[in-house]
Amino acid sequence: MSPFSSAFQIHQEAAGLRTTTSDQKPSRMAIFLDRPSSPYVHILAFLQSRTASVRLTLPRGLLQMPASSAARMEALFEPHDEARYLGMIVLENLCEEEISRRQAECSARHGHGSAIGENVSVSSTEPAHTSTGPIAVPNATERIISSYSRGRPHWLSWLP
Structure with a gap:
C-alpha cells in the first residue's frame, strides 16, 4: 500500500467512514505538519x-x-x-x-539613540514605513522584535 493510500485510509477510519479489522491496520503512519520547516x-x-x-x-x-x-x-x-x-x-x-x-x-x-543610516525601510504586514533620515537602531530593533513576537512577519531593509 502506498503512503498516500495508507494516509487516506487512516483519515477515513478516523472520520468514521471506514471500519478496520486488526489484520488491515497499516504498519506505519505519516503525519503532515502545515508549519515552516x-x-x-x-x-x-x-x-x-x-x-x-x-x-x-x-x-x-x-x-x-x-x-x-x-x-x-x-x-x-x-x-x-x-x-x-x-x-x-x-x-x-x-x-x-x-x-x-x-x-x-x-x-x-x-549607543542608545545613535543614528547609523541615511535610508531605512521598516515593513510588516501593515503598510510600509520608509524613513529617509537617520534612525536610531535600538528603537527600531525593539519595535521589530516585539512585532515579531506577536506572530506578524516583518523585515528590516537598508536602502542604498
Missing part, C-alpha cells in the same frame, strides 16, 4: 542534544552564525516561535535570552 533543523538538534548532565544551550548551528548578522536574528526568531507553538518552554527561553543578549550588544556597540 526551517526551524525544525534547530529544534531537532536541541532535542537530540538534551541530557541531564549537560547544561542546556541553543543548538550549535544557531550559535555559530556571525554575531552581527541580521540572518542570525531571524534564525533565532524562527525556532523561538516554533518552540512557543510546540510548548517547548526551555528552548523558547533560551532563544529569548540570546535575542536579549544580541539586543544589548547592538545597543552597546551603537
Whole structure:
C-alpha cells in the first residue's frame, strides 16, 4: 500500500467512514505538519542534544552564525516561535535570552539613540514605513522584535 493510500485510509477510519479489522491496520503512519520547516533543523538538534548532565544551550548551528548578522536574528526568531507553538518552554527561553543578549550588544556597540543610516525601510504586514533620515537602531530593533513576537512577519531593509 502506498503512503498516500495508507494516509487516506487512516483519515477515513478516523472520520468514521471506514471500519478496520486488526489484520488491515497499516504498519506505519505519516503525519503532515502545515508549519515552516526551517526551524525544525534547530529544534531537532536541541532535542537530540538534551541530557541531564549537560547544561542546556541553543543548538550549535544557531550559535555559530556571525554575531552581527541580521540572518542570525531571524534564525533565532524562527525556532523561538516554533518552540512557543510546540510548548517547548526551555528552548523558547533560551532563544529569548540570546535575542536579549544580541539586543544589548547592538545597543552597546551603537549607543542608545545613535543614528547609523541615511535610508531605512521598516515593513510588516501593515503598510510600509520608509524613513529617509537617520534612525536610531535600538528603537527600531525593539519595535521589530516585539512585532515579531506577536506572530506578524516583518523585515528590516537598508536602502542604498
